[in-house]
Amino acid sequence: MNVKKIYIHPLPVRIWHWTNACGFVLLILSGLQIRYRDVIGLASFEASVRLHNFVGFVLMGAYLLWLLFYLFSDKIKNYHAELNPRKHFADSINQVLYYSYGIFRGQENPHHGSAYTKFNPMQKMAYQVIMLLVVPVQFLTGLLLWDVQRFAGTVAAFGGVRTVDTIHVLFFIFFAAFLPVHAYLATLGHTPGAHFKAMFTGYEEELEHAKRT
Amino acid sequence: MFKGSADMKTTDRRRQGGRAPLLRFAPALFVLVTVVGVFFAASGAAAGPRWRACLSCHDDAGLFLTTAKGERFSLAVAAADLGGSVHRSLECRGCHPGVKMDAHPAKRTVASLEDYRLAASRACRECHPAERLRVLPQHAAVVSEEQRLSCVACHGSHGVKSIAAWKQTTAPNDYCLTCHSRAITVQRSDGTSQALAVDAAKLRASVHPNHACADCHTGFSATAHPAGNGADRRKHASAAAGMCARCHADKLRLAEGSVHFSLLRSGVAGAPGCVDCHSAHEVAPKERFATLTGTPCRTCHAQIFAAYSGSMHGKARASGEHFDAPLCSDCHRAHDVQGSARPDLIRNACLGCHPTAVTLHAVWLPNATLHLDAVSCASCHAPQAERVVALRLVEAGTGRALTEREVGALLGGDAAAAFNPAGSGMSGLNLWSAMRRLESLRATTAAKLDIVGRLEVVRGIDAHRLADKSCAVRACESCHTSGSRAFDQVALSLARDDGRPKRFTAASGMLTDAASVVSIHGFYALGATRHGALDWLLVLAVAGGLSVVALHLTFRLRAARAHKEG
Numbered sequence: 001m002n003v004k005k006i007y008i009h010p011l012p013v014r015i016w017h018w019t020n021a022c023g024f025v026l027l028i029l030s031g032l033q034i035r036y037r038d039v040i041g042l043a044s045f046e047a048s049v050r051l052h053n054f055v056g057f058v059l060m061g062a063y064l065l066w067l068l069f070y071l072f073s074d075k076i077k078n079y080h081a082e083l084n085p086r087k088h089f090a091d092s093i094n095q096v097l098y099y100s101y102g103i104f105r106g107q108e109n110p111h112h113g114s115a116y117t118k119f120n121p122m123q124k125m126a127y128q129v130i131m132l133l134v135v136p137v138q139f140l141t142g143l144l145l146w147d148v149q150r151f152a153g154t155v156a157a158f159g160g161v162r163t164v165d166t167i168h169v170l171f172f173i174f175f176a177a178f179l180p181v182h183a184y185l186a187t188l189g190h191t192p193g194a195h196f197k198a199m200f201t202g203y204e205e206e207l208e209h210a211k212r213t
Numbered sequence: 214m215f216k217g218s219a220d221m222k223t224t225d226r227r228r229q230g231g232r233a234p235l236l237r238f239a240p241a242l243f244v245l246v247t248v249v250g251v252f253f254a255a256s257g258a259a260a261g262p263r264w265r266a267c268l269s270c271h272d273d274a275g276l277f278l279t280t281a282k283g284e285r286f287s288l289a290v291a292a293a294d295l296g297g298s299v300h301r302s303l304e305c306r307g308c309h310p311g312v313k314m315d316a317h318p319a320k321r322t323v324a325s326l327e328d329y330r331l332a333a334s335r336a337c338r339e340c341h342p343a344e345r346l347r348v349l350p351q352h353a354a355v356v357s358e359e360q361r362l363s364c365v366a367c368h369g370s371h372g373v374k375s376i377a378a379w380k381q382t383t384a385p386n387d388y389c390l391t392c393h394s395r396a397i398t399v400q401r402s403d404g405t406s407q408a409l410a411v412d413a414a415k416l417r418a419s420v421h422p423n424h425a426c427a428d429c430h431t432g433f434s435a436t437a438h439p440a441g442n443g444a445d446r447r448k449h450a451s452a453a454a455g456m457c458a459r460c461h462a463d464k465l466r467l468a469e470g471s472v473h474f475s476l477l478r479s480g481v482a483g484a485p486g487c488v489d490c491h492s493a494h495e496v497a498p499k500e501r502f503a504t505l506t507g508t509p510c511r512t513c514h515a516q517i518f519a520a521y522s523g524s525m526h527g528k529a530r531a532s533g534e535h536f537d538a539p540l541c542s543d544c545h546r547a548h549d550v551q552g553s554a555r556p557d558l559i560r561n562a563c564l565g566c567h568p569t570a571v572t573l574h575a576v577w578l579p580n581a582t583l584h585l586d587a588v589s590c591a592s593c594h595a596p597q598a599e600r601v602v603a604l605r606l607v608e609a610g611t612g613r614a615l616t617e618r619e620v621g622a623l624l625g626g627d628a629a630a631a632f633n634p635a636g637s638g639m640s641g642l643n644l645w646s647a648m649r650r651l652e653s654l655r656a657t658t659a660a661k662l663d664i665v666g667r668l669e670v671v672r673g674i675d676a677h678r679l680a681d682k683s684c685a686v687r688a689c690e691s692c693h694t695s696g697s698r699a700f701d702q703v704a705l706s707l708a709r710d711d712g713r714p715k716r717f718t719a720a721s722g723m724l725t726d727a728a729s730v731v732s733i734h735g736f737y738a739l740g741a742t743r744h745g746a747l748d749w750l751l752v753l754a755v756a757g758g759l760s761v762v763a764l765h766l767t768f769r770l771r772a773a774r775a776h777k778e779g
């Protein structure tokens with residue numbers, strides 16, 4: 001089988017991705033330390049809060065650059081929703097079947113990425129929700145918790161500091177559970193390191209199956 | 214003209230042949246007798262037969278009697294006093310019935326001077342019965358059948374003057390002090406005793422040395438002494454405040470907003486008015502109150518003052534080097550006195566003297582302003598104090614906290630049952646339900662209620678034990694750790710009339726139960742008051758994700774092995 005290289009990840013996206021990856025790991029670890037001081041003793045509360053705040057702002061900046069890049073680039077097509085529900089549903093089912101059965105049978109991945117279709121139907125749906133809802137809400141609630149008094153009005157509109165914190169923690173739980181799953185899913189390329197390599201080089205490698213119509 | 218007329222009469226008599234020679238001297242004799250009579254009466258040298266015999270001994274200035282208590286008093290009587298007295302026509306035995314010329318009592322043992330005077334005063338009642346004396350308001354309170362106050366204390370003994378002459382010859386204040394310099398008291402309607410004595414020397418040394426008594430005690434004068442109104446201590450304090458307000462209306466306006474006057478209004482008998490701090494007649498200058506020994510708060514709040522004295526503020530003040538170190542009134546105010554139930558006031562008092570506190574805290578403390586709002590200064594700066602999360606019901610718009618009186622009025626005095634229906638401590642839901650009920654009962658105000666929380670010290674006295682800032686709690690972990698003692702106690706705090714908080718204790722775990730997200734949404738301490746349900750959700754989510762990964766990986770590896778083998 002031949003390996004075809006497709007340029008999928010532009011440099012700004014790769015920089016953002018790894019910044020985001022490192023940042024999220026640090027946020028999760030410092031968040032765990034802040035929340036579970038009685039269980040974890042890796043750093044002081046004060047240092048954990050400072051690190052959490054600093055990384056949070058860095059990631060908010062990175063997110064802004066990511067948003068601007070896609071808003072002013074045709075690569076935003078990657079995030080365009082499939083407007084045909086029937087097709088979206090069928091493609092999603094195919095993808096689920098592949099990950100839950102076909103992959104073990106050595107079947108071909110039904111999704112073939114390109115610079116404008118790098119996400120499979122399930123990824124597209126997931127990342128639309130994550131990047132346009134979960135991440136912004138997490139940043140917003142984090143910003144509110146960073147200075148509750150400065151944003152007292154918004155905090156009150158959310159229902160108070162406990163509500164804001166609860167939302168922040170719920171999404172933190174999501175990210176804490178999602179990150180290892182995300183890392184594992186990244187090993188599902190034609191080799192375990194293929195997708196990792198692509199996120200450094202920008203080129204995804206795809207096996208060219210002999211018979212593909 | 215008179216002389217000419219007299220001469221004419223003499224000439225006429227001579228012309229008529231003259232009269233008996235004695236008659237010629239009649240006018241001169243009349244003048245002589247009158248002058249001599251007046252002289253002897255005034256000097257007393259010619260003491261009448263009524264007194265002469267007694268005074269033959271009792272004009273001796275060296276005649277004394279010593280009481281069993283060791284009091285030595287003179288038994289001498291000045292004839293001039295008797296002569297000028299309204300009782301000058303009486304014989305001695307008129308007031309001393311046991312004494313006769315031929316039967317002088319043996320030397321007696323007298324228990325005390327007061328006993329002696331009281332015994333002497335009983336003689337007055339022979340002519341002045343108590344029921345007639347009590348008709349006069351000034352006597353009503355002090356004259357009784359039991360004769361607790363001697364008549365001679367005010368009127369004197371042998372030189373009793375007529376009241377009319379007394380008033381004419383005595384200055385107004387001195388006239389009042391004739392009685393009010395004595396240790397006289399009046400029984401109030403609540404059974405307590407009101408001292409009516411005024412120390413003239415201290416009155417003159419006060420800031421009101423030139424005030425006439427009637428300046429404050431309007432309606433009283435040498436000719437008018439209204440009857441007492443039978444007021445109890447509280448009414449008396451209120452009435453006294455009214456007197457002060459005639460000149461110090463601005464201070465009374467402030468005082469009316471104080472916890473002290475709130476107590477007065479609510480009927481607490483011991484509630485202080487103006488005179489309880491300033492005294493009635495010994496009002497000291499303002500500067501005196503700004504001293505450790507002169508601050509009047511220590512009289513009623515001795516324990517708290519002792520705690521303050523051991524604090525860094527008290528020590529600094531006592532050192533004599535820091536005259537700007539705060540006294541009671543610097544934090545609690547002087548006239549509009551407020552207690553700890555007004556947390557904003559105490560916090561602002563701290564920041565008033567420490568304006569850089571926010572900036573200095575912000576150097577190391579994230580969300581410094583929030584911390585200074587949500588944590589009382591004493592919670593960290595009195596590090597030994599036990600702490601409580603004080604929850605308050607506030608109006609959502611204004612932030613004004615509801616008082617115990619308001620809540621009690623709305624709930625019909627059934628606040629305890631509303632906040633803690635099961636009796637096992639208030640839960641988040643109990644508080645939430647009670648708040649909703651209060652909102653519906655306050656329907657006319659349309660003001661939504663909210664719950665805010667603040668970390669405070671449990672006992673007010675501990676808030677006065679402020680330590681040096683090097684001892685203050687600084688480690689974030691002391692609060693931001695689950696199980697921190699800072700959050701052991703939670704209570705709904707309602708301000709009482711006396712400025713202290715009335716607390717309804719919450720059930721343990723109230724801050725961390727799921728209902729608290731909505732019921733106590735205004736108070737949260739990172740890490741310390743986290744919800745247990747979210748902890749479990751984290752464990753389940755991460756474990757679930759890893760399980761899916763492990764399961765998928767297992768199937769992959771098995772598939773890869775099968776592919777390799779076959």
